[in-house]
Amino acid sequence: MRFTFKILILLTIFTSCSNSNDENNSDCTYTPTLFTEEASNITETSATFSGQIIAPTCESTVTSQGFVYAKTTLPKIDDYIIEINGANISSEATNLERNTTYYMRAFFVNPTGEYYGNEIEFTTAIGEIDITTKTLENIALNSATSGGIINDDGDGTITSKGICWSTSQNPTIDNDHLENSTNNYDFNSDITGLQEDTTYYLRAYAINENGIKYGNEETFKTLTSTYKVNLEITGTSNNCGVPTGYLEYKINYKFDDNDTISETAGGSGDIYYHEKEGQIRNNLNVTIHLGDFDPDNPNDNYKGSYLDDISIIITNIETNEEVLNTTLPNLFICTDSAYKNIINFNPVDRTYTIDRLTYGF
Numbered sequence: 001m002r003f004t005f006k007i008l009i010l011l012t013i014f015t016s017c018s019n020s021n022d023e024n025n026s027d028c029t030y031t032p033t034l035f036t037e038e039a040s041n042i043t044e045t046s047a048t049f050s051g052q053i054i055a056p057t058c059e060s061t062v063t064s065q066g067f068v069y070a071k072t073t074l075p076k077i078d079d080y081i082i083e084i085n086g087a088n089i090s091s092e093a094t095n096l097e098r099n100t101t102y103y104m105r106a107f108f109v110n111p112t113g114e115y116y117g118n119e120i121e122f123t124t125a126i127g128e129i130d131i132t133t134k135t136l137e138n139i140a141l142n143s144a145t146s147g148g149i150i151n152d153d154g155d156g157t158i159t160s161k162g163i164c165w166s167t168s169q170n171p172t173i174d175n176d177h178l179e180n181s182t183n184n185y186d187f188n189s190d191i192t193g194l195q196e197d198t199t200y201y202l203r204a205y206a207i208n209e210n211g212i213k214y215g216n217e218e219t220f221k222t223l224t225s226t227y228k229v230n231l232e233i234t235g236t237s238n239n240c241g242v243p244t245g246y247l248e249y250k251i252n253y254k255f256d257d258n259d260t261i262s263e264t265a266g267g268s269g270d271i272y273y274h275e276k277e278g279q280i281r282n283n284l285n286v287t288i289h290l291g292d293f294d295p296d297n298p299n300d301n302y303k304g305s306y307l308d309d310i311s312i313i314i315t316n317i318e319t320n321e322e323v324l325n326t327t328l329p330n331l332f333i334c335t336d337s338a339y340k341n342i343i344n345f346n347p348v349d350r351t352y353t354i355d356r357l358t359y360g361f
Helices: 004-024
Strands: 035-038 047-054 063-071 080-083 086-093 099-110 112-114 120-123 130-133 143-150 160-165 178-180 186-191 200-206 212-215 218-221 225-236 247-255 261-267 272-282 286-288 307-318 321-328 331-333 335-348 352-361
Touching: 035 099, 047 099, 047 212, 063 086, 063 225, 080 086, 086 143, 112 272, 130 200, 130 212, 143 160, 143 200, 212 218, 225 247, 225 286, 261 272, 286 331, 307 335, 321 335
Parallel strands: none
Antiparallel strands: 035 047, 047 086, 063 080, 063 099, 099 112, 099 120, 130 143, 143 186, 160 178, 160 200, 200 212, 200 218, 225 272, 225 307, 247 261, 247 286, 286 335, 307 321, 307 331, 331 335, 335 352
8 A cells, every 4th residue: 555655656757857947948849930021913803812821839730720811900810811820921912802891810729729820911913904995986077076984993983984995906095095084984975076988997095093995996987977069051053153053062960079970061151050960078180171172173163152251159069058168260162262161169167269271263
């Protein structure tokens, strides 16, 4: 009995001394050391987390460790969690919300409890805008209608939106543009001041804190005005005492760079009416050539021909507007000759010139 009692005393003393030594062991740590680094590679929906975890040496069991993050301060393991082993840890967080502030810190869990590192705050980037250009409508001579639909504002603030256009591809706001001041993400804009019969390229645009974004490019061509030319001419085949058997003259019409349209008219002397239609963008040329007279090879057979009271009226058919109404110099072939009138009309600025060609026998 005495021997057994002595053994129990010795065991108690040994155990007591052993526990005391562990608690006083300076090389043994009971809690981890955690350090959270600043988030990096921050995009619209992702960020890279980095940190350092020095595990305790007195308790080698690790339940979980890594990063926790949330949209509220002091995130815990009940929030979003990324588990990763090791001392120097790093991981990418994905599926984050754009333009959103998050709070993140390293964490460590073992049987003794939950431990957290310092807290880091970061904000995800604002996204790019997604915008669609509307198909052109109401295309006219000098105007058209388009617009845009902002499908996604990137979770930012739209500071400007509208349309831009040019006669070259890929127009930008450095070209002609029209800002839309409404608060609607589905907007329309009326374009004016365009040139007739011209091909244009157009894109919708929108701007947020991330920058400017353009929609798809649309192409359209403005219409061309159709003009009607009316000529009223009085003619006679007996002039300056020289009768001619037949009055003859030719009219040539040239609408821009298109082929020349010619018609020949004449008779014994009367009032003649002529009408011709065509599209004009830059210039209309009309010539009235009496007797088809050639100054390089004059023909006495045309002597006695005479055209007077020549009037020309040019009307824009689309608007029914008279854009020119004037009289022309008379034409005659006698001892001297005034054999041709040349009229040039510019529909853009409504200017015109009249030239009369003469010849002396």
